[in-house]
Amino acid sequence: MARKKKADSATPGTTENTENPGRLKQIGLTYKMAKRVDRRIGWILSAVGLGTFGVLLAIGFLIGRPIYLGLFGVLIALLATAIVFGRRAERAAFSQMEGRPGAAAAVLENMKRGISFTPAVAMNRQQDIVHRAVGKCGIVLVAEGNPNRLRTLLAAEKRKMARVVSDVPVHDVIVGDAKGQVPLRKLRSTILKFPRVLAGGRVTEVNDRLRAMGDLLSNMPVPKGPMPKGLKLPKGQMPRGR
Numbered sequence: 001m002a003r004k005k006k007a008d009s010a011t012p013g014t015t016e017n018t019e020n021p022g023r024l025k026q027i028g029l030t031y032k033m034a035k036r037v038d039r040r041i042g043w044i045l046s047a048v049g050l051g052t053f054g055v056l057l058a059i060g061f062l063i064g065r066p067i068y069l070g071l072f073g074v075l076i077a078l079l080a081t082a083i084v085f086g087r088r089a090e091r092a093a094f095s096q097m098e099g100r101p102g103a104a105a106a107v108l109e110n111m112k113r114g115i116s117f118t119p120a121v122a123m124n125r126q127q128d129i130v131h132r133a134v135g136k137c138g139i140v141l142v143a144e145g146n147p148n149r150l151r152t153l154l155a156a157e158k159r160k161m162a163r164v165v166s167d168v169p170v171h172d173v174i175v176g177d178a179k180g181q182v183p184l185r186k187l188r189s190t191i192l193k194f195p196r197v198l199a200g201g202r203v204t205e206v207n208d209r210l211r212a213m214g215d216l217l218s219n220m221p222v223p224k225g226p227m228p229k230g231l232k233l234p235k236g237q238m239p240r241g242r
Contacts, residue, residue, distance in 0.1 A: 037092035048084050053077040094185040104175045116207040122153045134207040137194035138169035164209045
């Protein structure tokens, strides 16, 4: 009983203490990931932190309040270091994602509310892919792959959407670093810069119409024939004919 009480009493403490180590571990993993791409990140963060603290401390000596501005400088230095670290880590993450299939989908999926995202609405055999986002700016088709082949996919998708929503503006974006393309790191800001022309209710209506039209995944044909042995069905769904 005594051992059980000790275990129970230790449990709350362990749950409280595991939060901060988890955050610190996440920061450490992010730093290691960024350092693989940005070798100078450690020197840059040190320069930003020490430089910010040194400037404020020097101002404190000039005005006769070194302790006050020294403490204030520590807080400002930590804030400046965190901001620079976040931006460089984000840039490093984008550099690792660039060129990989589905990178644009990851960016679109993490956009803020107000954007309805549907991945892989069109694809060809060469794995060139088109995603769709619907927001207050209208419809945005985001394409990944070979630009020459993507133009055919985009044109076909626009014709298909015109049957359902012909009065909604459509923007097309090809992700890449060539001329006329949008780099992956600027994809989010590019979409947010499009003029807002739809109200919130209209966005939902347009998205529902497009979803009713179906996408690549929902339109995939279901294989015919007998059901494979050992296939588990969700509860409440029984195969027909049994």
